[in-house]
Every structure is written in C-alpha cells, then in structure tokens.
Amino acid sequence: MIEAVRLPEGQMRIEKVLADGRRMVVRRKRPPRMAHPGATAIHEAEHAVPGKDDVIKATIKPGPGYSGATWFTRFNAAAAAAPHAHGRGGTGFDVEQIRRAGHSLGAAMSAGRAALSGKDEHVLEVAKALQEEETLSGNDIRRIIQEVDEGFEVIIEIHPAPAALGKKPLTLMRKVRGGMLTLTDLPRENS
Secondary structure (H helix, E strand, C coil), X not given: CCEXXXXXXXXXXXXXXXXXXXXXXXEECCCCCCCCCCHHHHHHHHHHCCCCCCEEEEECCCXXXXXXXXXXXXXXXXXXXXXXXXXXXXXXXXXXXXHHCCCCHHHHHHHHHHHHCCCHHHHHHHHHHHHHHCEEEHHHHHHHHHHHHHCEEEEEEEECCCCCCCCCCEEEEEEEECCEEEECCCCCCCC
C-alpha cells in the first residue's frame, strides 16, 4: 500500500484516515523553526551557506558600521558576493572586500549565484536560526545545512481501524525531505 501525506511548513502534526480504515498520525520529532527572518538574517545566511566549510560564525547583532557579519577561516569570493548577486542591500563592504582581494566582481557574483543555486531551503533555515539565536557558530550552520539535506524526523503512529479492538498502535520513525512523506512499506495491519 502506498500512502502519501504532505506536512506543511510549520505544522507539527497531521492526521489521515487510510484506505483500510486505520488512522495515521504524523508528527515532527522536533518543532520547526518559526521565526520570520529579516533582511540581515537572510543576507548573512547567503554568506554562510556557500561558505559553509570555512565559516567560523555569523551574527545579526549590529556592530560598529555593520548590521550583521559572517566570519570565515579564509576569504571566499563566492560567499562574499552571494548576497550582492541576489540583489540584496547592504553589500557595499562585501563588494569592497572582493575588490581588495583582487577578485573580479562579475566572476565572484557568478560563483555566488552558482553556489546558492538550489539552496533556498538551506538559506531560509539558517536565516530563521539566525533570527531566533542572533549568532550561530560554524558548527551550528553546518548542522542546519546537514538537517536540510537529510530531512527532518517524524514519528508515525498508525492506529487500528475502529473494528480492530484490542490492537495497539504501530509506531514508526522516518525522515521527511521537502515536506512530503511517502510510505510504501506500511504493514497491512496492526498486531
């Protein structure tokens, strides 16, 4: 039996009655991040995601002359240019750093766009975490990126059909990627 269920972003739990009358309850193991990231959090996440291997930390705490910052172990032109390549504001210092390092702004922007291609969910999750925590270590950022890549864990409870008295719910754990859970190996009945 194949069953599919979509767990919308931000939703903790969903219920579905299966074709055989059993009730399936799917709930996230850990609550999703609910913050709505601001422009600074998105900007810093766009630096951190393409530079994930070299990022030391990122913050949205303002400092002298900046509203947020991301630090790296070494200069990364693609990571420096990524927010500028996406048309974000607040990139004057980033552009200056790229030029001072002797890189072509055009080439750095192309590399920044390529590095962020297909990474919208990574940027959003890092930005949400920055909005909630204000500062993230490089390890925090790498963990968030890994969680997005691997999907989030859900607990699935399959409750017996009303006519199946005395049978216990079946509990399964699965990873969900992209919000869609497709179950192809559901047991035919609860024990």
